[in-house]
Amino acid sequence: MGVLGQQLLNGLVTGSAYALIALGYTMVYGVLQLINFAHGEIYMVGAFVGLLLVTVVKLPFLAALPLAMLAAALVGVTVEFVAYRPLRRSSRLAVLISAIGMSIFLQNVALWIFGPATRSFPPPFQVSVLQIGPLRTNTLALLTLGVALVMMVGLHYLVRHTKTGKAMRAVAQDRDTAALMGINVNRTIALTFLIGSSLAAAAGVMVGMLFNAVVPTMGVMPGLKGFVAAVLGGIGNIPGAMLGGIVLGLAETMGVALLSSQWRDAIAFAILILVLLYKPSGLLGARVEEKV
């Protein structure tokens, strides 16, 4: 029981990082019907900016995290402006290819600047081991969970209870009608990228510290996993992305714990295939017919 509970906790921590990444996918999909494949690289950029702020500028964690989020958010908005906005009236395939191109471009820029070697990300505070009943964890894992929780609650509030959130939902529902109602569509879309990217950056910083590894290719797998989580929860659905991330993290960790580590990625993508086959709208996705 102790081990099982321990593994559930591990899965929850991994899952909360997936959830933060999944939110960016799902929000962008919501407003643009675009799978932003450069999203994993935004996560990587966040981790690198966080690493530099902590190790070179020597900022404390509470200052480094928001600055890393801001920097990655600016990169995300720039990507939207440069690679997606000019293609907004083109076919969805063109934008998708542009997204894949952006992903490769950002990865190579990072390789060029930082080199290919894995860097260590020492947390700017003492990490101590905690014993909670039968469970053993540490301050960093709990902080990761805490950061993820705060971000998700904040996002939920923003989308549901503010005027900006209302504008985002309106654009997601019908871009042209939203424009007719006086909503600045371009600004709203940029804002979506801003928020989604900053969440991915937060995940990048936390995971970089948690696993003590920052590398230019680190965004590829988590990016795909975040996408799987978003589809699992119902793409375009914000609570779905949170749920999808947590479920995916738990499934993977339990797979490694009970079967073997070879199964980690296989489990994630088997889930994707099963969801696409049997419940394409995802766990929480509404059964909406394609608009004609």
Add this chain to the structure above:
Amino acid sequence: MSKVVVRSLRARVGLVAALAALLVLTAGAGVFAQQTVVIGTLGPLTGDYASYGVSVANGVELAVNEANASGQYNYVFRVQKEDTRGDSVQAVNAINKLIELDRVTAIVGAVLSGETMTAGPIAQDEGVPFITPSATAPAVSEIGDYEFRNVITDDKQSAQMIDYVVNTLGLQRIAVLYTNNDYGVALRQGVEAGVRAAGAQLVAVESFLDGDSDFTAQLTNIAAANPEALYIAGYYTEAAQIARQAQRIGLNVRIMGADGFDSPLLVELGGDAVEGALFTSGFDSETDDPAARAFIEAYEAAYGVKPDMFAANAYDSARIIIQAINQVGPNRAAVRDAIAATTDFPGVTGPTTFLENGDADKPLLIFEVQNGRFVRVR
């Protein structure tokens, strides 16, 4: 048809090459023009395992530069380095280029076991002798008679380490976490054999994949088995991360590994989490042996860092090849026979003899990380 018309591109290239060769020969007129012999080397010069590949390339380069500067050899040697990025497919391209394009006489490499298993058979088929200074998977010696290995195999390394922690340190409950590739599996097999031989207990066996960064699930299972020592069968990047994550879940046990630990980056990435870690290696950079000291100083002067085992094995391998070429000339088959006949070569890693299967017979050392430095304990 008396007029000579150079038609095909190949003929033109041949003509240009002949003219160029003539030019070189006349330029060196008066002195005896020495023939240049190319020695190839391949390994990960970039990527996660770059630390190993760069050390090997440096070791080979230093041996060749020293040979050329000494004036004692009948040939001028040139090094051709190729980057595999640690990728088994890229290694095939690299070795094909060395053999077909650079016309190497012999090769030092490849560096990782996986890439040696894909690149090695090509050199075997082409009849190009190669000495790997670091590929330690047992299967490497099955590639064929053109394969030589100047490093101690994985299963021997891990079995001797288990023998040391059980019989010298008195630890009984052993866990193993291995990377699921040739290297990790061979080390795990050695651990299993060592545990059986020493009469200890193997309490947990877990695995991970190349490039994984989250090891908490495996470590949690291992912690539940309550081990006294954890053998990490993998390379320094993952070993450092695993040690850190083990510390964070409260798993404070003796960490052990093989020569994959032997990089300054182990301490740089692992910090205090790798303090006290033990690993096997074939080279001591703090040795008092005069020949080895000379090598260490020359290496430091050339590259600004201390040589590791990879550099030392590569240096010895290149010198064995240079000696063989000098004896029998740049004929690949004759060089193979000369390498095979190597007996008690005075290497910086100890006296080296090649056994029937191509494996080197030489001493194995054990190191401990003490205050961030590698200190020899056996």
